[in-house]
Amino acid sequence: MPTARHIRGLLRTRQLSPADIRVDGMSSVVVVRSEKAHARIIRVHPPELPPDVRLIDGSMLPARATLRVYGDTVPILAKETVRYVGEPIALLVGPDREQLFALRDQISVVYEEYEPTFSLDTADGSAVVATIERVSGNPDEAFEHATRTLERDCSTGIQEHFYPESHSAYANFRRDGRIEVTCTTQWPYHVRRTVAETAAVAAARVKVYAVEPGPALDGKLWYPSLVAAHAALASRQSGRPCLLRLDRSEDLLVTPKRATTRIRQRAALDAEGHAKAIDIDIRYDAGAYPVLTDETLRRLMIAAVGAYRVAAAHVRVSALRTNTVPTGPMTGIEAPAWFAAEELAAGLIRETQSDPVEWKRRHVITPEASNHIDEQLSGRSPVLRLMDEAAQASDFHRKFSAFELQRKNRTTALGAVEVARGVGMAIGSQGMGFSGRTEEQVAGNVQLQLDDEGVVWLYTSSRPASAGLQSYWKQLISERLGIEPDNVRLASCDTDTVPDSGPTVFSRALSVHTRLIEQACNAILSRRAVQRPPITVRRSYRRPKRQQWDHETQSGTPYPGRSWAAAVVEVEVDPMTFEAIVRGVWIAIDAGRILDPASARQTVLSTINHALGWAARRQVPAMHMSRPVETGVGFDPPFRYEPPLYVGFADDHHTEKTPALGLGELPWFCVPAAYAHALAQATGIDSISLPAGPLPVYEALERER
């Protein structure tokens, strides 16, 4: 819970944004971008440049210079082929930014154009860049003997991160051969590695100062490395400090988005309508340059059947390359899979004419009955309890019956007169850290130092979005070591000072870094008894023994921990506008020990807004990124005013030793699906795709009429 002192500090903080940096002799950088979605660059015709302006193109890059994210690569500057509108081709460097913009407008690029692919619908098999498959049981046999099959097809939409500050980076290539970089990033050491390769210097000669990001929603994960690489390259070539700042419209045009997905599902049913096997095919648009592909594929595969068990399943997830901007990681990356799994469950519930809650209770995974990856849940499953809590808080059973009656008794077509209401419930789970064995390959280090003045310094490159978590770290260290809170300090986040803690993503700050801090505290406690300060302790991530994962078969326990949630959403569809207004959201959460209920509640409420925005609104108007997008459109959640929002934490059975689990992404995995279920009940639409705004609702009703 924030204190008055903390809030006072917040209102007086003057943290430097990279865009604020002003240095004598500093140059600006403007990026020359592709106007074509897919083409070969034949030649670039610049105008006559003033003597203090330079044009830097891909030929000036060192051979090794590329941006790498765990096996995926993105060009720093396109050399021959461009793959999306807005792809960087060259840099203009000079003292006057406005002059650079004017010069950029005079540059002509001659292209040989190729046929671009803008959507999953038009992408053919050659667009598939990676696939992951998992077969459990014998689905072929089940389909062969099925009485009938249920087929469903749904999709999810693109989404803009819409972080508060657009991308910018400052770089200074010094005369001693060292490079200083300032940028806003979730992954400082990735910036360092990319800048080092781009400037052809050793990584140790690059110092990255990471400005704390606002709520970046993973939009500051890898793209800051590209912006920093451009600034560093400009500084190396011009011999001056350089600032590259993207205006908001440019940022919206060229930076990564949440990927669109297309999901096809089949279920083999017996005579009673029970599913004996399912076949799921998920394809996502990775954009022009797939990033973090392995992790994305695996997370989608794991989430593909949701929280439900099935005797046999065949799950296939593919990443497709198209000519949209790279659509990489975004918070709640596996949300499309959770949504689709719940949609399939809704179809099965209708087939068996079951009560949705009862059906879910019967089919949800338990420690005794596992999911399609043979995951072993430890302890008792919290799901049933969470469903009960969410149902009770929202009065789900009464509302569901009443709205069902209303729908069945409706005498006029929807849209004529009546307001239609619906309520839906969905279950979701958030895995901590990277999946499978990847977490072991990702740097996870923190360092704690007790100095001889009794001050404890925490060194980590982790930059949690939640200020509450940083406060908790200080409180934790203070309490464990018996040191005044004022004597616990967080070291400046620069790569010369802090160790590599890896990217701040997938709740790693809580699930990985917090545990390492606890371990480091214990180590200092032990050593303090026998050693005088200064005492320095570094701890690195090790996979818990209980987490067994077989990479070959893609089975086992994929995460060191999982948090769970059940959400209920109630909607009302306006008969005139077809807009679905959210009347209430109730979410019950088991995320282990809750460190700070107020901060946790704030995180959950904020994520509910983002998730509903994705579920209900078209998030980027210019889908093909072929023109600047209109900013601000559709980023708000579908509320006339904020509806009742209930957040319950089922943590009364946890002890001090129970680990805290991440919950910042949990609403992504259940709220959109609950919204879709509610909309389906209100409108009678059988199959819903997201975003489900007024027009898709109208079109779906027209189709089904």
Place this chain on the structure above:
Amino acid sequence: MRVRFTLNGKETHVECDPGDRLGFVLREHCNVRSLRLDCAIGRCGSCLVLFEGLIVNSCIVPMFRAVGADIMTVEGLYGTQSLVDVERGFERASFEPCQYCACAKALLTHAIISETAEPRRQELAVQAQTVRCRCTSYRQFVEAIELAAEHRRANDER
């Protein structure tokens, strides 16, 4: 163009182009660091100022409009009971905005509770969306404004 205006109660003048935007001038020439100018198109609300008592996005106000204007930023509230009221409201609501929007939300809160002693919740729900940052929910912001208003009323009655 030489523009004179009052900034946080002090007579100020700057040399700028008539079309320069107020937010940029305040930040660059007057060292007003509470303003965030990242959207620069009047959408995000992180650059709010009180302009002649009205809340406006300073990133879209041309400097020729600022001639003779009375402008207040959150810096003008430092050391005042008004800001304490706002801080207390935020604290009691466990409302912790991010560093990018905190000042804008504080100034907006001050403006609302200065205008209306007992703001209505439905109006607040609309007003709260003036600052579009995803770090908190609007509902919590509304609660924080209500509690700040409560604190202000209690102080006024003393």
